[in-house]
Amino acid sequence: MTASAMRGCAAAGSSPATSTSEAFPTSSPRSSATTCSGRAGARGARGAGPGGRAGRARGGHAAAEAEPHLLEAAQGVTRQVPYRVAVTCGRCAGAGAEPGTAVTTCAACGGSGRLQHVSRSVFGEFVRSQGCPRCSGSGRVVEKPCRECEGGGMVADERTLDVEIPPGIHDGQRIRISGEGHAGSGGARAGDVYVLVRVRPDRRFVREGNDVFSTVDLTITQAALGATLDVPTLEGDLELEFEPGTQPGEIRVLRGRGMPVLQGFGRGDHRVLVNVRVPRHLTPEQRRALEEFEQSADERTYRADEGFFEKLKSAFR
Numbered sequence: 001m002t003a004s005a006m007r008g009c010a011a012a013g014s015s016p017a018t019s020t021s022e023a024f025p026t027s028s029p030r031s032s033a034t035t036c037s038g039r040a041g042a043r044g045a046r047g048a049g050p051g052g053r054a055g056r057a058r059g060g061h062a063a064a065e066a067e068p069h070l071l072e073a074a075q076g077v078t079r080q081v082p083y084r085v086a087v088t089c090g091r092c093a094g095a096g097a098e099p100g101t102a103v104t105t106c107a108a109c110g111g112s113g114r115l116q117h118v119s120r121s122v123f124g125e126f127v128r129s130q131g132c133p134r135c136s137g138s139g140r141v142v143e144k145p146c147r148e149c150e151g152g153g154m155v156a157d158e159r160t161l162d163v164e165i166p167p168g169i170h171d172g173q174r175i176r177i178s179g180e181g182h183a184g185s186g187g188a189r190a191g192d193v194y195v196l197v198r199v200r201p202d203r204r205f206v207r208e209g210n211d212v213f214s215t216v217d218l219t220i221t222q223a224a225l226g227a228t229l230d231v232p233t234l235e236g237d238l239e240l241e242f243e244p245g246t247q248p249g250e251i252r253v254l255r256g257r258g259m260p261v262l263q264g265f266g267r268g269d270h271r272v273l274v275n276v277r278v279p280r281h282l283t284p285e286q287r288r289a290l291e292e293f294e295q296s297a298d299e300r301t302y303r304a305d306e307g308f309f310e311k312l313k314s315a316f317r
């Protein structure tokens with residue numbers, strides 16, 4: 001009886017098969033990772049499954065960051081995103097050997113890149129496999145290391161990706177661009193690039209999920225007499241009419257003028273909270289005019305309605 005516990009070839013990367021789906025995998029707008037395909041990469045070109053030759057390993061994932069403004073996140077935007085990535089060394093074509101020098105098969109592992117330890121017990125024979133320390137799993141020994149990459153076969157490079165940031169993206173989400181990450185060794189697939197999206201806030205708006213909030217300032221006379229004001233929205237200014245007797249804390253709901261639903265349909269709402277500005281400094285004449293007004297006021301002047309606090313709470317429904 002032989003129990004083989006040999007692990008798969010080192011070429012089998014730890015990552016699952018690359019998805020080239022355009023769709024974001026989850027309906028939750030708060031998911032920490034999202035995927036979408038970027039420009040065409042080397043995806044699916046050469047599978048690096050078990051059985052690949054020694055030293056063949058899928059490349060690692062690279063990280064990048066994009067900082068769209070909130071208004072750009074609302075519209076969707078294409079950003080040029082710089083990032084550092086390991087690429088195959090051009091001098092040695094990834095072999096790690098100085099051009100013209102010999103590359104020999106590793107004597108320790110016979111070129112397999114792995115060493116096997118066989119142990120026997122009453123249960124049978126166990127085969128344990130580990131990477132060859134002599135050749136670091138490559139199966140080859142170079143006579144003279146390449147002076148460009150110092151024998152590693154990879155060099156660092158600065159690259160730029162055109163990343164499509166979809167409308168409605170949330171701060172902290174990641175976009176996966178498949179096949180544009182670090183080069184694989186031995187001709188294996190490259191890794192992916194994860195672009196962390198940091199949405200830069202707009203001081204005029206507060207975002208809550210797909211909804212946005214803003215405030216509008218009315219003077220006491222505008223609130224009492226009514227006014228038409230330009231109110232900023234995600235898509236530019238919108239003229240809003242305020243009735244005579246508009247109260248502080250009133251909420252104007254602009255349906256469907258919030259953030260677009262990421263990879264979905266529709267948009268959130270925009271809620272405008274009314275603030276009434278009370279004069280801080282009065283001339284003697286203004287003061288007299290207000291005192292006169294106050295004397296002429298009765299209970300009809302200040303008709304009671306829904307409390308200020310109730311309205312404030314309704315802003316966050």
Ligand SMILES: [Zn+2]
Nearest residue numbers: 089092146149
């Ligand atoms: Zn090199």
Ligand SMILES: [Zn+2]
Nearest residue numbers: 106109132135
């Ligand atoms: Zn070896």
